[in-house]
Structures are given as C-alpha cells and as structure tokens.
Amino acid sequence: MKIFAGLFFYVFFFAHGVDSACPSNFVKLGDSCYHFSAERSTWYDADSKCRKMGALLLSIDSKEEEFYIKLHMRHDYKDTRMWTSGIADRGKYIWHSTGKPILYGTWCPGEPNNANFNEHCVELWEFGGRSCLNDNRCDDDGSKIKSKISFICEYNK
Ligand SMILES: [Ca+2]
Ligand SMILES: [Ca+2]
DSSP: OOOHHHHHHHHHHHHHHTTSOOOTOOOEEEEEEEEEEEEEHHHHHHHHHHHHTTTTEEEOOOOOOOOHHHHHHHHHHHTTTEEEEEEEEETEEEEEEOOOOOSSBOTTTTTTOOGGEEEEEEEEEEEEEEEEEEESSOOSSOOOOEEEEEEEEEEEE
C-alpha cells in the first residue's frame, strides 16, 4: 500500500510538474510526452491536430505506458472517450503511429465489435474508474453516434 501511494505521488508529481523535455501543453508520463485534448474531433481531425503539434496520436507500446495513461485518465479525464492512433487494418488492429499490432490496452467487454461494419478507429474509454479500448466510427456521419471525441497526442523525443 505504501509503495502504491508512493507511485501515485510520483506519477502525479511528474504529470503536473513542468518538464523542460516536453513541449508546452504536454505532460511527461514515463518515457513520452502526452497532450490530452478535450477538443472534440473526428479521428482524422485529431490525427492532423496532433501532427500540427509535432506529435502523433497515442500508441500504447508497453504495460508501463498503459498503466500511466490509464492512471492519468482516471485522475483527470473521468467518463471520457479519447482517440488513440489505433485503426483497423485488413482485419487486424494496429497503432497507426507505429504500424505495430495492438498488444497493450485491454479491449472493453465485447469489443472490438465493428458495429454496423463501420467502426475502424480505436478510442480509449474511461468509465467507472477503469478504461478500455473500443472500436468506434472514425468520422462524423451525422447519426449522433459519438465519433467526435477528445484525443491523446504522443510526442517522442
Ligand atoms: Ca507510445
Ligand atoms: Ca465498438
């Protein structure tokens, strides 16, 4: 318990501290810098907004990175859906930012389900103190399904 409390302090000290190694508006968690944007966007707009900041949409590349991202979401972004760089690519799910298969990040129960054969982009969905991956529609087709959501950019030095 003591160790966990210490880790908690460590994570949020760095998450909210100023780190000169990260661009402004980015927080350092583990080895990368992240920008958590509340600006609701389609996946494509989120992708281009990250690129304009010199970053790419999030890819979760390790258990450690998964832990940091989920902890940060639980702390600051409760009940929020955020785009990652995950996409469906010929029947597989990959991180668009790295081209690697999605190995880290737990899928939500029953996901990915490619609902209506129209869900090709992957969000991280925080609810009830946990977060998991879901495939969602990339674009807004006016059907009121939540495809305009927040997003996470990742900057690697
Ligand atoms: Ca990463
Ligand atoms: Ca889905």
